[in-house]
Amino acid sequence: xxxxxxxxxxxxxxxxxxxxxxxxxxxxxxxxxxxxxxxxxxxxxxxxxxxxxxxxxxxxxxxxxxxxxxxxxxxxxxxxxxxxxxxxxxxxxxxxxxxxxxxxxxxxxxxxxxxxxxxxxxxxxxxxxxxxxxxxxxxxxxxxxxxxxxxxxxxxxxxxxxxxxxxxxxxxxxxxxxxxxxxxxxxxxxxxxxxxxxxxxxxxxxxxxxxxxxxxxxxxxxxxxxxxxxxxxxxxxxxxxxxxxxxxxxxxxxxxxxxxxxxxxxxxxxxxxxxxxxxxxxxxxxxxxxxxxxxxxxxxxxxxxxxxxxxxxxxxxxxxxxxxxxxxxxxxxxxxxxxxxxxxxxxxxxxxxxxxxxxxxxxxxxxxxxxxxxxxxxxxxxxxxxxxxxxxxxxxxxxxxxxxxxxxxxxxxxxxxxxxxxxxxxxxxxxxxxxxxxxxxxxxxxxxxxxxxxxxxxxxxxxxxxxxxxxxxxxxxxxxxxxxxxxxxxxxxxxxxxxxxxxxxxxxxxxxxxxxxxxxxxxxxxxxxxxxxxxxxxxxxxxxxxxxxxxxxxxxxxxxxxxxxxxxxxxxxxxxxxxxxxxxxxxxxxxxxxxxxxxxxxxxxxxxxxxxxxxxxxxxxxxxxxxxxxxxxxxxxxxxxxxxxxxxxxxxxxxxxxxxxxxxxxxxxxxxxxxxxxxxxxxxxxxxxxxxxxxxxxxxxxxxxxxxxxxxxxxxxxxxxxxxxxxxxxxxxxxxxxxxxxxxxxxxxxxxxxxxxxxxxxxxxxxxxxxxxxxxxxxxxxxxxxxxxxxxxxxxxxxxxxxxxxxxxxxxxxxxxxxxxxxxxxxxxxxxxxxxxxxxxxxxxxxxxxxxxxxxxxxxxxxxxxxxxxxxxx
RNA sequence: GGAAGUUUAGCUCAGCCGGGAGAGCACUUGCCUUACAAGCAAGGGGUCAUAGGUUCGAACCCUAUAACUUCCACCA
Numbered sequence: 025x026x027x028x029x030x031x032x033x034x035x036x037x038x039x040x041x042x043x044x045x046x047x048x049x050x051x052x053x054x055x056x057x058x059x060x061x062x063x064x065x066x067x068x069x070x071x072x073x074x075x076x077x078x079x080x081x082x083x084x085x086x087x088x089x090x091x092x093x094x095x096x097x098x099x100x101x102x103x104x105x106x107x108x109x110x111x112x113x114x115x116x117x118x119x120x121x122x123x124x125x126x127x128x129x130x131x132x133x134x135x136x137x138x139x140x141x142x143x144x145x146x147x148x149x150x151x152x153x154x155x156x157x158x159x160x161x162x163x164x165x166x167x168x169x170x171x172x173x174x175x176x177x178x179x180x181x182x183x184x185x186x187x188x189x190x191x192x193x194x195x196x197x198x199x200x201x202x203x204x205x206x207x208x209x210x211x212x213x214x215x216x217x218x219x220x221x222x223x224x225x226x227x228x229x230x231x232x233x234x235x236x237x238x239x240x241x242x243x244x245x246x247x248x249x250x251x252x253x254x255x256x257x258x259x260x261x262x263x264x265x266x267x268x269x270x271x272x273x274x275x276x277x278x279x280x281x282x283x284x285x286x287x288x289x290x291x292x293x294x295x296x297x298x299x300x301x302x303x304x305x306x307x308x309x310x311x312x313x314x315x316x317x318x319x320x321x322x323x324x325x326x327x328x329x330x331x332x333x334x335x336x337x338x339x340x341x342x343x344x345x346x347x348x349x350x351x352x353x354x355x356x357x358x359x360x361x362x363x364x365x366x367x368x369x370x371x372x373x374x375x376x377x378x379x380x381x382x383x384x385x386x387x388x389x390x391x392x393x394x395x396x397x398x399x400x401x402x403x404x405x406x407x408x409x410x411x412x413x414x415x416x417x418x419x420x421x422x423x424x425x426x427x428x429x430x431x432x433x434x435x436x437x438x439x440x441x442x443x444x445x446x447x448x449x450x451x452x453x454x455x456x457x458x459x460x461x462x463x464x465x466x467x468x469x470x471x472x473x474x475x476x477x478x479x480x481x482x483x484x485x486x487x488x489x490x491x492x493x494x495x496x497x498x499x500x501x502x503x504x505x506x507x508x509x510x511x512x513x514x515x516x517x518x519x520x521x522x523x524x525x526x527x528x529x530x531x532x533x534x535x536x537x538x539x540x541x542x543x544x545x546x547x548x549x550x551x552x553x554x555x556x557x558x559x560x561x562x563x564x565x566x567x568x569x570x571x572x573x574x575x576x577x578x579x580x581x582x583x584x585x586x587x588x589x590x591x592x593x594x595x596x597x598x599x600x601x602x603x604x605x606x607x608x609x610x611x612x613x614x615x616x617x618x619x620x621x622x623x624x625x626x627x628x629x630x631x632x633x634x635x636x637x638x639x640x641x642x643x644x645x646x647x648x649x650x651x652x653x654x655x656x657x658x659x660x661x662x663x664x665x666x667x668x669x670x671x672x673x674x675x676x677x678x679x680x681x682x683x684x685x686x687x688x689x690x691x692x693x694x695x696x697x698x699x700x701x702x703x704x705x706x707x708x709x710x711x712x713x714x715x716x717x718x719x720x721x722x723x724x725x726x727x728x729x730x731x732x733x734x735x736x737x738x739x740x741x742x743x744x745x746x747x748x749x750x751x752x753x754x755x756x757x758x759x760x761x762x763x764x765x766x767x768x769x770x771x772x773x774x775x776x777x778x779x780x781x782x783x784x785x786x787x788x789x790x791x792x793x794x795x796x797x798x799x800x801x802x803x804x805x806x807x808x809x810x811x812x813x814x815x816x817x818x819x820x821x822x823x824x825x826x827x828x829x830x831x832x833x834x835x836x837x838x839x840x841x842x843x844x845x846x847x848x849x850x851x852x853x854x855x856x857x858x859x860x861x862x863x864x865x866x867x868x869x870x871x872x873x874x875x876x877x878x879x880x881x882x883x884x885x886x887x888x889x890x891x892x893x894x895x896x897x898x
Numbered sequence: 899g900g901a902a903g904u905u906u907a908g909c910u911c912a913g914c915c916g917g918g919a920g921a922g923c924a925c926u927u928g929c930c931u932u933a934c935a936a937g938c939a940a941g942g943g944g945u946c947a948u949a950g951g952u953u954c955g956a957a958c959c960c961u962a963u964a965a966c967u968u969c970c971a972c973c974a
Contacts, residue, residue, distance in 0.1 A: 607933030
């Protein structure tokens with residue numbers, strides 16, 4: 025039999041184990057009617073780059089849940105994939121082309137797409153590699169890319185259905201335009217920041233008079249597109265202006281003064297220039313007053329041909345020139361600093377321009393309603409549930425979704441325009457116009473928003489719209505794991521899409537996690553350069569340590585800080601398990617009896633009792649997605665109970681020379697270790713699998729083992745409680761020795777007045793070893809343990825330890841007096857409660873009983889301490 | 899202008915149904931005890947942000963306040 029290395033080194037086996045899992049098809053989810061399916065769709069990472077720490081946490085959480093469910097006997101499918109990330113990817117490729125001295129226009133659509141697919145191959149593979157390094161147990165046979173044929177088919181189906189229902193329309197609306205990416209954006213893709221700017225006050229002259237009206241604007245360049253000035257109808261200052269005509273400076277265009285409630289008289293000058301083509305509010309005002317809409321800016325953010333001398337200028341250059349010009353004309357009244365909310369493209373951070381443009385939209389109101397209802401009715405639950413509020417907030421205030429993008433990389437909109445004017449939306453590429461028979465059809469140039477295909481992810485991956493066996497078996501999915509920042513982009517859209525297309529919610533639970541921040545609590549970002557590469561951490565500490573560190577001490581939905589110290593702590597814990605396992609295995613030199621055939625000793629029953637309690641707590645926590653609590657319980661049990669206590673307690677049995685005792689001890693050790701490894705496997709899959717392979721006997725992979733189950737017959741609650749008296753005894757002796765500076769090597773003689781002599785006797789060797797004692801001697805009440813003796817009342821009885829020269833009687837008296845004080849205080853506290861009639865009457869009976877028992881215990885302690893004090897006084 | 903979150907040990911954070919405040923790291927002391935110094939043992943350290951309220955009983959529930967964080971919102 026091969027042996028375990030003396031130190032834990034994950035590099036020795038992580039890759040090898042992953043290959044083994046792959047080779048043996050351990051991640052493959054089968055359609056098995058005898059099993060219950062459990063489905064998780066991996067949020068497909070963008071192919072724009074490599075995975076960051078946030079992904080690492082997201083994937084780890086999913087893997088933990090999936091491995092847990094798989095071990096529980098579900099047919100667990102974790103379907104992996106990647107996202108084409110239309111805008112983000114195209115942006116990156118365009119940047120790269122720019123560096124190469126070319127452009128997408130120069131290459132043309134076809135060549136550009138060829139490059140994009142090459143990009144996808146490269147980065148998609150890198151991501152898959154990273155996921156494997158992390159230990160992700162996803163079903164690679166079902167790996168999906170959002171532009172795979174099946175997804176494209178689903179996208180077309182979805183688009184056509186909405187189009188046919190009249191829920192998709194094309195129209196000219198104000199949209200968010202990114203002049204750098206040169207595409208429309210949805211509202212969600214715009215980030216607002218409070219930017220410092222100015223308020224320019226311009227005077228607009230009234231036609232045929234000397235009167236002027238002063239407006240304030242933050243975007244002077246848009247004045248070229250003004251088609252009115254609006255004032256509040258109740259504003260006395262401007263009453264006489266309403267209906268008059270103004271001469272728009274720089275253009276001489278005649279524009280009316282209109283009255284509209286939208287204007288806030290308190291803000292600015294109370295008069296607002298109206299530019300319907302370049303401002304969402306102005307657009308609305310324009311509609312109400314039938315104002316023309318004049319677009320003065322091109323797709324690249326420069327002023328267009330309507331702008332006279334400013335034509336061709338960049339928007340900011342134009343702003344400068346216009347302000348100068350207005351000043352020259354004496355129409356610049358004043359400039360005041362003003363900070364306001366400015367929208368930025370969330371991809372390239374360029375300032376977004378609201379622009380009127382012909383785009384495709386999804387009508388949201390009819391889709392939002394059922395998506396809200398589903399969560400209200402608990403068909404889908406958010407964990408933690410407070411995130412439901414954020415979800416509602418979005419859906420309740422939602423506006424129509426602009427889905428067209430002026431991009432090439434993505435799903436091209438399945439609409440064709442015929443020369444006769446017919447618009448054809450089709451699942452198949454049409455060749456002939458159904459109206460005029462023409463074959464001159466042109467497909468819509470625009471692509472769909474990436475999130476349009478992401479919205480279909482829970483079912484497009486399973487073959488929808490076809491009724492595939494996968495779809496029938498695995499859909500709807502069980503849990504979606506993602507960050508709170510993705511709720512508006514994705515969760516919400518999957519919800520209404522799932523309900524609309526499949527008539528089922530796409531998942532029952534949404535497990536929301538927070539962001540992984542840096543050591544100082546800052547968001548990890550490229551610009552700050554504070555990101556930590558998961559692969560580097562894995563290289564140094566191993567994937568298991570990284571995984572464990574990402575879920576311990578983390579509450580659902582809360583942000584967490586990444587520190588190397590946490591990874592180190594996780595590594596140390598894993599090292600502990602490694603060595604504990606090594607210890608157990610190096611003692612195996614005989615057949616280990618089956619657990620059921622072992623006559624259990626009190627210590628055995630204690631550890632098994634603790635094991636059962638742990639199994640129960642961990643299982644409950646995992647079912648509630650409380651991964652942090654589960655990890656915490658497991659660490660505590662493994663390290664404290666198993667390693668620090670149980671292993672030490674059974675060493676005398678291993679070393680004592682009695683083969684029967686040794687065999688039994690080994691049996692229990694192996695049994696508990698097996699359970700620990702299984703319980704921990706979802707968290708730290710590699711090392712548990714590796715250790716598992718060293719355990720004696722024929723066994724398969726731990727990944728395919730059954731998750732431990734709570735067994736009432738093995739709970740031994742009462743016996744475990746009693747056994748804790750032994751632990752308490754050992755701790756007491758240790759503390760006594762430290763208290764008097766007794767060297768650990770100096771063995772002490774223990775005298776004990778106790779009722780449970782048998783329990784003590786059975787564990788005598790363990791007690792001697794762990795307490796650093798030479799002998800335990802039972803004495804009767806009233807009997808003396810000799811001169812210079814320290815005493816302590818512990819759970820199991822009254823302990824006396826003669827320590828000779830180390831004992832300072834006066835100090836011991838002091839200590840006893842203090843102890844007496846404490847105990848007296850405890851009695852008073854218990855009395856305080858028990859004398860309270862309300863407590864006795866209203867508190868649960870168990871609590872009252874417990875309180876009475878405590879009082880009894882302390883009274884007994886008090887008596888013993890007083891006795892001892894009297895003795896010392898004599 | 900709305901909304902959510904956070905505030906607990908020196909640091910980072912847990913804390914379930916309300917029933918004697920926890921972990922890791924750091925710190926102090928002693929130990930290389932034949933698995934592990936990435937370790938063992940024993941310790942010190944908290945006005946659970948503040949003020950009220952509900953309750954027999956509050957870190958936990960309610961109200962208000964403060965500080966910080968985040969999301970949303972068209973005030974030109």
